Amino acid sequence: MYWRDQLQARLLAIRPAGVYALDAAAHQLAREALPNTPVHRPGDSSGQPYALALGIDVLNGLDAEHARHLISQTRLYAAPHILLAAQADCALDADRFIALGFTLSASDTAENVRIHEFDIDTYKTVPDWLNARYWAHPERWEP
Template identity: 35%
Template sequence: MSIPLLDLQRIATNFAPHSILLVTPPDHPLAASLADRPEILRVDATNLLEGKTDMPPRRRLALVADTLEHLSASRGETLIALLRDRLAETLYCLADPEQWPAPRMLALGLQPFDVYPRDGGAALYHFDLYDYKRTPDWLNPCNWANPEQWNKHRW
C-alpha cells in the first residue's frame, strides 16, 4: 500500500468506525484495508451525486480517494461541496494535483495537507469545519465600539 493510503488509514484509526464515511471505488486498496471495520459507511460518489442512494447522516470524518479523477470538474466540485457542507465535519481528499491543484482546492475550502510526488503525484487535502477559517483580528470585542474614542467625543 502506498504512503498516502497509509496516511488515510492512520487518520481513520483515530475516529470511531461508525463516524466515518468512505468515498472510494469498491475495489480500492483503502476500502480493502478498512474492510475489517464494517461500521464504516461506504458510498459510491456517482450514486451519491445522482441521488440513487439515501443521503447519509452527517459523519465526523469523510475520506475520499481515487474518486475525483473519474468525475468531471463540476461534478467533483459538487461532491466536495456536498461532503463539506452536509455530510462530514472533517474531510480528507486524496487527489491528483495536476487535475486538482491547490488553488482550486483552496477555493473549495480545503487546505493542502501533504504532497506525495513519488506515489504517482498525489496530494492530500484537508477540511475541518471547526478550524477552516481563522478569526481575523478586527473581529474582536475590544475593537467593536471604538474604545479609544470613549469619553473624548459625544455623539
C-alpha cells in the same frame, strides 16, 4: 512515505466517531485503519452528518465542475471534515483545492498523489478585530 500509509496515519490521528466513505477504496481503507468505527457508504439512510468523509477514487474521471459539486454536497450534507486523495489526473489542481478551503495534508511525489483535508473547525481562524474590544458602544451615540 507511501500516500496510503499517510492517509491511514491521518485517520488514526483524527479517530472520527464515524466515517462516510465516498468510494469502495475509501471504505476498505477506513475498515482496515479503524476496525471499531462505523463506516457508511453513500445511500445509507441515517440522515445525519458523519464526523469524517473519506475519498480515494471518488474524484477519478470527474471534470472540475462535478468534482466541486461533489465536494460541496459532501461538505454540506455528509461531513464537516473531509480527507481526499487527488490522483495525478484529477481535474482539480492544488490551487483549486485551496480555493475550496482545503489544505495539503500530505503528498507522495513518487506516485504523484496529494492528500487534501478540509475541516470546518479550522477553516477560518477568528481575526483579532472580531471581539468586544472593537465593537461600537451605543451608549456613546447621541441622537
